Amino acid sequence: MAGLILKLRPYEELMINGVVVENGDRKARLRVKTDGAHILRLRDAMKPEEATTPLKRAYYIAQMAVAGQLANAEAVDHVRHALENYDGPGAEQARRAVDSRLAENEFYKVMRYLGEIIAAEPASPPAFAKNPTASELPLPQTVGGSAL
Structure with a gap:
């Protein structure tokens, strides 16, 4: 940086x-x-309880990497897993765009990109449309020892 x-x-x-x-x-x-x-x-921070869709979950995981609360390699795997469950508009394009940023460990750029898509999501998008068990992926609950 x-x-x-x-x-x-x-x-x-x-x-x-x-x-x-x-x-x-x-x-x-x-x-x-x-x-x-x-x-x-x-x-820019999202609370864990707000990570209710695949995109929001991926955003939250990227946020944890930005904050230094999750190792980069682990964050890459979790973001990719979360996005496997996204089937909204432009899903394949979103996965490719995020993947190129993940390859460079550019987690803040992942957050910015996903933030734009999340802002355009409908108010009540279907949560985890492809795989309901994806919501069971454990997420860290704090950043820097403090709850967000």
Whole structure:
């Protein structure tokens, strides 16, 4: 993440290597110089109980990798498994797009891509249409020791 620029709103929270940090009362701009830092803006975070569809589940798993709470290889396997159960519009294209990002361990880009698709989902999409047992995949419940 060398050269990553974070633009923070007043009082915005983010997690850096498992530590929750809050911005002050003004906008801020930070540059992260260290490669391999685990950074998650909490406004981008999804709670485990919200991961009710294959896309949301994949997003949550990618989020855990971004936060450093799940090993990259394990996260790749879990994201792929979650997306196997997605059969919505453009499912094959979504799997290919996510897979190319997973190949580079670009979990934040996976989150951004899936976030756009999730925003376009109907209010009540069918959860796990292909494989109802996919919802039994265990998910970590916390980030950095703190529940989201």
